[in-house]
Amino acid sequence: xxxxxxxxxxxxxxxxxxxxxxxxxxxxxxxxxxxxxxxxxxxxxxxxxxxxxxxxxxxxxxxxxxxxxxxxxxxxxxxxxxxxxxxxxxxxxxxxxxxxxxxxxxxxxxxxxxxxxxxxxxxxxxxxxxxxxxxxxxxxxxxxxxxxxxxxxxxxxxxxxxxxxxxxxxxxxxxxxxxxxxxxxxxxxxxxxxxxxxxxxxxxxxxxxxxxxxxxxxxxxxxxxxxxxxxxxxxxxxxxxxxxxxxxxxxxxxxxxxxxxxxxxxxxxxxxxxxxxxxxxxxxxxxxxxxxxxxxxxxxxxxxxxxxxxxxxxxxxxxxxxxxxxxxxxxxxxxxxxxxxxxxxxxxxxxxxxxxxxxxxxxxxxxxxxxxxxxxxxxxx
Amino acid sequence: xxxxxxxxxxxxxxxxxxxxxxxxxxxxxxxxxxxxxxxxxxxxxxxxxxxxxxxxxxxxxxxxxxxxxxxxxxxxxxxxxxxxxxxxxxxxxxxxxxxxxxxxxxxxxxxxxxxxxxxxxxxxxxxxxxxxxxxxxxxxxxxxxxxxxxxxxxxxxxxxxxxxxxxxxxxxxxxxxxxxxxxxxxxxxxxxxxxxxxxxxxxxxxxxxxxxxxxxxxxxxxxxxxxxxxxxxxxxxxxxxxxxxxxxxxxxxxxxxxxxxxxxxxxxxxxxxxxxxxxxxxxxxxxxxxxxxxxxxxxxxxxxxxxxxxxxxxxxxxxxxxxxxxxxxxxxxxxxxxxxxxxxxxxxxxxxxxxxxxxxxxxxxxxxxxxxxxxxxxxxxxxxxxxxxxxxxxxxxxxxxxxxxxxxxxxxxxxxxxxxxxxxxxxxxxxxxxxxxxxxxxxxxxxxxxxxxxxxxxxxxxxxxxxxxxxxxxxxxxxxxxxxxxxxxxxxxxxxxxxxxxxx
Ligand code: SF4
Ligand code: SF4
Numbered sequence: 001x002x003x004x005x006x007x008x009x010x011x012x013x014x015x016x017x018x019x020x021x022x023x024x025x026x027x028x029x030x031x032x033x034x035x036x037x038x039x040x041x042x043x044x045x046x047x048x049x050x051x052x053x054x055x056x057x058x059x060x061x062x063x064x065x066x067x068x069x070x071x072x073x074x075x076x077x078x079x080x081x082x083x084x085x086x087x088x089x090x091x092x093x094x095x096x097x098x099x100x101x102x103x104x105x106x107x108x109x110x111x112x113x114x115x116x117x118x119x120x121x122x123x124x125x126x127x128x129x130x131x132x133x134x135x136x137x138x139x140x141x142x143x144x145x146x147x148x149x150x151x152x153x154x155x156x157x158x159x160x161x162x163x164x165x166x167x168x169x170x171x172x173x174x175x176x177x178x179x180x181x182x183x184x185x186x187x188x189x190x191x192x193x194x195x196x197x198x199x200x201x202x203x204x205x206x207x208x209x210x211x212x213x214x215x216x217x218x219x220x221x222x223x224x225x226x227x228x229x230x231x232x233x234x235x236x237x238x239x240x241x242x243x244x245x246x247x248x249x250x251x252x253x254x255x256x257x258x259x260x261x262x263x264x265x266x267x268x269x270x271x272x273x274x275x276x277x278x279x280x281x282x283x284x285x286x287x288x289x290x291x292x293x294x295x296x297x298x299x300x301x302x303x304x305x306x307x308x309x310x311x312x313x314x315x316x317x318x319x320x321x322x323x324x325x326x327x328x329x330x331x332x333x334x335x336x337x338x339x340x341x342x343x344x345x346x347x348x349x350x351x352x353x354x355x356x357x358x359x360x361x362x363x364x365x366x367x368x369x370x371x372x373x374x375x376x377x378x379x380x381x
Numbered sequence: 382x383x384x385x386x387x388x389x390x391x392x393x394x395x396x397x398x399x400x401x402x403x404x405x406x407x408x409x410x411x412x413x414x415x416x417x418x419x420x421x422x423x424x425x426x427x428x429x430x431x432x433x434x435x436x437x438x439x440x441x442x443x444x445x446x447x448x449x450x451x452x453x454x455x456x457x458x459x460x461x462x463x464x465x466x467x468x469x470x471x472x473x474x475x476x477x478x479x480x481x482x483x484x485x486x487x488x489x490x491x492x493x494x495x496x497x498x499x500x501x502x503x504x505x506x507x508x509x510x511x512x513x514x515x516x517x518x519x520x521x522x523x524x525x526x527x528x529x530x531x532x533x534x535x536x537x538x539x540x541x542x543x544x545x546x547x548x549x550x551x552x553x554x555x556x557x558x559x560x561x562x563x564x565x566x567x568x569x570x571x572x573x574x575x576x577x578x579x580x581x582x583x584x585x586x587x588x589x590x591x592x593x594x595x596x597x598x599x600x601x602x603x604x605x606x607x608x609x610x611x612x613x614x615x616x617x618x619x620x621x622x623x624x625x626x627x628x629x630x631x632x633x634x635x636x637x638x639x640x641x642x643x644x645x646x647x648x649x650x651x652x653x654x655x656x657x658x659x660x661x662x663x664x665x666x667x668x669x670x671x672x673x674x675x676x677x678x679x680x681x682x683x684x685x686x687x688x689x690x691x692x693x694x695x696x697x698x699x700x701x702x703x704x705x706x707x708x709x710x711x712x713x714x715x716x717x718x719x720x721x722x723x724x725x726x727x728x729x730x731x732x733x734x735x736x737x738x739x740x741x742x743x744x745x746x747x748x749x750x751x752x753x754x755x756x757x758x759x760x761x762x763x764x765x766x767x768x769x770x771x772x773x774x775x776x777x778x779x780x781x782x783x784x785x786x787x788x789x790x791x792x793x794x795x796x797x798x799x800x801x802x803x804x805x806x807x808x809x810x811x812x813x814x815x816x817x818x819x820x821x822x823x824x825x826x827x828x829x830x831x832x833x834x835x836x837x838x839x840x841x842x843x844x845x846x847x848x849x850x851x852x853x854x855x856x857x858x859x860x861x862x863x864x865x866x867x868x869x870x871x872x873x874x875x876x877x878x879x880x881x882x883x884x885x
Contacts, residue, residue, distance in 0.1 A: 235755075291527065
């Protein structure tokens with residue numbers, strides 16, 4: 001599916017990026033849309049978690065007028081018009097183009113080296129031989145082609161009725177640049193503030209990381225990166241950004257989208273219980289968890305992480321098996337919050353109905369029209 | 382004796398320490414020491430000494446020093462002492478020079494050029510004394526994905542699973558057959574494996590009937606070219622079956638257990654007449670191609686109702702990666718790779734010292750190939766040959782092994798001093814011998830405990846190192862070459878290992 005880059009030996013694969021980050025996500029479980037303010041204010045509150053080298057937002061329910069079309073947010077580094085032309089020729093070959101425009105930006109805000117960012121609403125134009133390919137696969141492979149082979153072009157996001165806005169700067173600067181608070185509404189917002197320790201800022205390298213309508217914001221350093229990456233390569237996921245987030249996103253894509261496993265199971269793969277605990281479970285559960293660990297051992301995400309993953313109708317948060325990174329959940333009426341810090345949640349919602357700290361490896365699953373998030377409350381600390 | 386040979390070892394006895402207790406005389410299996418009653422003095426024939434150090438260790442007054450013999454020919458880096466001695470031996474016997482244990486030549490030991498990683502700042506190291514640290518490992522074939530039936534609250538696994546064996550530490554005792562080693566040594570391995578929750582490998586000499594009930598669940602039984610002791614009950618007593626194609630110490634070569642070692646019990650276990658030579662042919666004569674291998678694999682699976690993983694053990698040779706891939710496609714659940722430094726009870730020296738490639742390179746190449754072909758999870762990799770310490774285990778796992786086989790290390794734990802005379806049947810440590818006077822020196826209870834101590838010591842060290850890396854489950858180290866760096870290696874070596882140089 002993805003493009004393999006041929007290295008003579010694995011030793012030539014670039015080193016992994018190391019970063020720490022702040023995360024925040026909010027969802028209205030009735031699907032009511034709201035503006036960017038909560039996300040912006042919350043992430044501003046945890047400024048110390050970022051260092052101004054990357055920030056970004058994912059918004060769901062963004063394009064109701066075009067909700068049946070794939071919305072591609074594509075950046076052109078250095079405002080390279082040649083790359084844009086190449087990309088558009090490629091898009092023309094593979095998609096029906098419904099509408100496109102430059103994503104409006106605020107001229108008063110001048111972030112570091114901004115690229116040209118354009119959005120295209122498209123629908124697949126499949127050849128005779130390609131009819132059997134599901135739309136999602138079709139789109140994913142075209143997006144990967146653009147990312148791998150068209151220089152200076154990079155796809156921020158490619159889902160329907162959603163979009164990612166990201167760049168180099170503090171998240172609130174990115175929000176101001178794209179005028180998120182003035183122009184957009186959504187029923188899920190996730191936001192990420194980045195603290196890379198070893199990479200220069202690049203707009204494509206900011207998070208959320210996205211495939212189709214799946215977005216991942218993540219915080220931590222996964223010590224099992226090499227193991228995870230190599231396993232994913234067997235399923236044709238080739239890591240091009242060399243970040244933990246990318247590994248996490250591909251793993252989510254493989255397990256949830258391609259293999260159809262629910263997050264409750266996936267959580268037990270990423271952050272499985274200890275053998276000591278599994279051994280004392282009732283026979284059926286013991287068998288399930290043992291088998292999961294046996295089969296998916298290479299996708300155990302070892303080391304500290306907190307992740308918030310979203311796609312349409314669902315947002316979930318998860319922290320590593322021994323809770324080396326925190327995650328806090330909160331709820332007020334129809335709003336459910338997830339964040340790497342409680343302070344960020346309280347800052348935007350001082351009168352929370354509920355606030356809780358889930359256990360390591362216990363996912364908080366926020367679903368449209370459901371109370372599933374409360375399940376993790378029972379098991380919280 | 383060889384008339385033109387220099388002694389290999391020099392024996393020195395400090396006379397005024399010696400109390401003439403004659404312990405050394407009784408301990409020595411090659412009759413080096415002897416007592417002269419008239420003079421009330423100990424003497425020795427040093428040309429018979431093999432340097433096993435048994436006497437030096439047992440001498441109550443530390444009166445004995447056994448050292449490589451200082452006599453030297455004129456220094457010559459090409460025609461060195463070993464070469465000259467070998468030539469003289471052959472000139473006198475006209476035979477093949479035999480030897481025991483592993484390759485001792487100074488081929489590069491890659492373990493010593495690989496260093497491990499640890500966490501600093503960006504992620505925390507984990508303290509194994511405070512947090513759980515998991516070494517549990519599964520050996521066998523894993524499916525590509527699990528189909529799961531989500532029926533309301535009940536979760537059911539729909540996919541069919543191949544059987545796997547679970548071990549509590551990624552260390553397994555390597556194949557050492559009853560016959561090559563003594564019953565006591567064999568039983569010590571079985572007892573330790575059982576107590577620690579890992580496995581031992583019977584080698585090609587069968588599994589004594591009286592051990593099947595107690596130790597079968599911890600045994601990998603071998604089906605080798607001689608097919609000694611193989612029957613349905615033997616296969617079904619085990620937890621896994623291994624087809625032995627080759628051995629690192631002697632790739633392409635069979636084996637020969639001389640008739641004088643084939644005692645009554647060995648004869649019964651191997652299902653051959655008492656006192657006959659047990660000859661293992663070089664190839665398995667029903668396997669002349671990969672399809673043949675596949676047929677044997679499935680024959681064994683049929684015989685055991687698909688309940689036991691089948692391993693195929695090969696020596697690391699030049700095309701090891703392609704061969705391993707064929708083996709996995711032929712249906713094997715485990716591929717065991719035995720490297721250049723793997724041990725043996727007896728092998729022609731020319732072969733032991735010159736055939737095969739180092740395990741580290743073979744392992745890296747196999748793991749890479751299987752991943753590139755998308756079949757890495759269809760098998761487990763067992764790495765064997767020259768694993769000397771817990772750090773070697775870590776490095777092997779980081780290069781891609783699921784677990785390691787240890788043979789020589791286990792022997793040393795039992796007493797072996799690598800004197801390389803296993804083929805003579807006169808192991809003073811009671812390991813590689815069928816002489817009851819020698820083999821009763823091992824008490825399986827005690828020797829088994831030494832082996833358990835070894836496993837537990839290594840496991841603790843592995844946990845410490847894992848914790849340092851910020852990893853709390855061994856599976857997250859598997860194939861994780863990011864945690865390795867090379868020191869003092871050439872470009873091509875780093876490329877083959879798939880490991881960056883330190884500082885890169
Ligand atoms: S064992 Fe030591 S003290 Fe006893 S006879 Fe030999 S050299 Fe002398
Ligand atoms: S097993 Fe015995 S004979 Fe073989 S090397 Fe070790 S001590 Fe020597």
